[in-house]
Amino acid sequence: MDFTKKIAIVGTPCQILATTKINNYNKETGGSPIDVKIGLFCMENFSYTYLRKFLEEKEIDINEIAEFRIENNLFKLFLNNGQEKSFTLEETESFKRNNCEICVDFASDLSDISVGSVGSPKGYSTLIVRTEKGQNIINKAISNDYISAEKIPSDSKELAILNKIATNKKEENLKNIKTRENSAHPVLYKRKISNTEIAKLSNESQFDNLNKDILSEGACVLCGACEFVCPENIIKIGQRKPNNLENKNKHCLEGCHACYYACPRTFLSEDIRPQELDSKPIGDYLDIYSAKSNITEKGQDGGVVTSLLLYLLEEKIVDEVFIVDEDKNNPWKPVSKLTNNPELVKKSAGTKYSTIPIAFKALQND
Ligand SMILES: Cc1cc2nc3c(=O)[nH]c(=O)nc-3n(C[C@H](O)[C@H](O)[C@H](O)COP(=O)(O)OP(=O)(O)OC[C@H]3O[C@@H](n4cnc5c(N)ncnc54)[C@H](O)[C@@H]3O)c2cc1C
Ligand code: SF4
Ligand code: SF4
Numbered sequence: 301m302d303f304t305k306k307i308a309i310v311g312t313p314c315q316i317l318a319t320t321k322i323n324n325y326n327k328e329t330g331g332s333p334i335d336v337k338i339g340l341f342c343m344e345n346f347s348y349t350y351l352r353k354f355l356e357e358k359e360i361d362i363n364e365i366a367e368f369r370i371e372n373n374l375f376k377l378f379l380n381n382g383q384e385k386s387f388t389l390e391e392t393e394s395f396k397r398n399n400c401e402i403c404v405d406f407a408s409d410l411s412d413i414s415v416g417s418v419g420s421p422k423g424y425s426t427l428i429v430r431t432e433k434g435q436n437i438i439n440k441a442i443s444n445d446y447i448s449a450e451k452i453p454s455d456s457k458e459l460a461i462l463n464k465i466a467t468n469k470k471e472e473n474l475k476n477i478k479t480r481e482n483s484a485h486p487v488l489y490k491r492k493i494s495n496t497e498i499a500k501l502s503n504e505s506q507f508d509n510l511n512k513d514i515l516s517e518g519a520c521v522l523c524g525a526c527e528f529v530c531p532e533n534i535i536k537i538g539q540r541k542p543n544n545l546e547n548k549n550k551h552c553l554e555g556c557h558a559c560y561y562a563c564p565r566t567f568l569s570e571d572i573r574p575q576e577l578d579s580k581p582i583g584d585y586l587d588i589y590s591a592k593s594n595i596t597e598k599g600q601d602g603g604v605v606t607s608l609l610l611y612l613l614e615e616k617i618v619d620e621v622f623i624v625d626e627d628k629n630n631p632w633k634p635v636s637k638l639t640n641n642p643e644l645v646k647k648s649a650g651t652k653y654s655t656i657p658i659a660f661k662a663l664q665n666d
């Protein structure tokens with residue numbers, strides 16, 4: 301991995317949290333070249349295998365799907381022949397990933413810039429600016445005509461809806477966490493303990509502890525951070541959860557705790573994610589906009605993420621960006637790639653609603 305490069309990541313809140321931990325604990329994890337964090341809004345994520353099973357049961361050919369969209373509490377499929385199919389969110393339970401039920405971040409609270417659809421009209425993206433770095437990028441992307449953006453007034457109906465949806469997710473999932481804790485399944489990242497204790501416990505932990513505390517508890521989000529930071533290549537993650545099956549005879553390096561520090565589901569200190577964010581529906585921010593691309597038609601919502609990535613590359617603010625493309629043999633199966641090719645960035649616009657070890661897999665192959 302080339303640490304002289306600067307990279308922008310696009311990811312779900314759990315992937316943004318993993319990135320934050322890797323960079324924050326760079327002494328323990330080795331760090332990463334990720335410099336700009338563009339987070340997506342996220343209510344839940346789906347298993348590709350079970351999504352395909354569901355589609356087969358409904359006799360829908362995945363090759364014929366032009367777009368997936370979650371809208372007005374419905375899971376909608378738009379087919380190439382113009383037909384639309386809708387399912388209730390209850391019907392998605394069979395392919396929704398259970399670990400999302402203990403996630404308390406909706407709007408990627410730890411990103412530089414967050415983007416989602418809720419809060420804006422069709423064809424626009426809601427854009428939340430959180431850091432000075434994010435503010436500079438957005439100001440210049442607007443003045444250089446990559447995107448058009450209008451501030452969302454603080455008393456608007458749209459912002460109230462966004463806050464309500466984010467509050468519902470946080471409250472509901474905090475309840476789920478309590479239920480898990482009651483049945484003796486610890487959710488480590490919600491434990492209130494001191495930095496000293498976090499360091500002590502983490503410094504006693506290696507892959508076996510990650511396995512016991514996170515993987516066996518069904519808390520893994522499949523982000524791939526553990527695989528990425530492992531200096532011994534002990535951890536492997538394919539479509540299933542991380543494991544050391546191929547490397548059972550390899551021992552962890554003495555003094556290495558990188559995977560445990562990097563994992564977004566192990567302990568979280570106040571300086572990485574303050575607990576007070578649990579009661580701030582969309583996190584702390586500087587500005588919030590409804591925005592639209594001026595340079596591309598293709599996009600899940602306003603094409604804002606694609607335009608920002610193109611801006612970052614063309615203005616050489618970063619050297620490469622992560623994108624999530626489709627596997628050429630499996631329609632809608634996400635594959636992460638690191639690229640500086642604008643055509644690939646444009647091609648990868650649109651949401652693939654399934655889990656993959658997105659960013660970190662691509663970094664590992666760099
Ligand atoms: C799993 C998931 C759940 C989401 N849930 C919600 C929600 O509940 N409410 C809401 O308002 N918005 C949600 N979003 C965000 C929304 O779908 C759009 O991604 C966002 O509004 C940006 O739209 P855009 O047109 O600006 O992006 P585009 O210009 O279309 O760019 C989309 C970018 O996302 C990347 N991408 C695609 N799939 C993934 C993936 N699986 N993981 C990481 N990156 C990916 C692409 O590489 C591309 O760069 C979700 C996104 C994902 C990936
Ligand atoms: S854990 Fe699930 S709901 Fe939470 S950010 Fe990750 S994919 Fe989204
Ligand atoms: S060597 Fe062991 S402790 Fe270190 S990252 Fe790899 S699996 Fe984890």
Ligand code: SF4
Nearest residue numbers: 520521523524526563
């Ligand atoms: S165990 Fe590995 S893949 Fe799973 S959440 Fe933790 S770091 Fe991510």
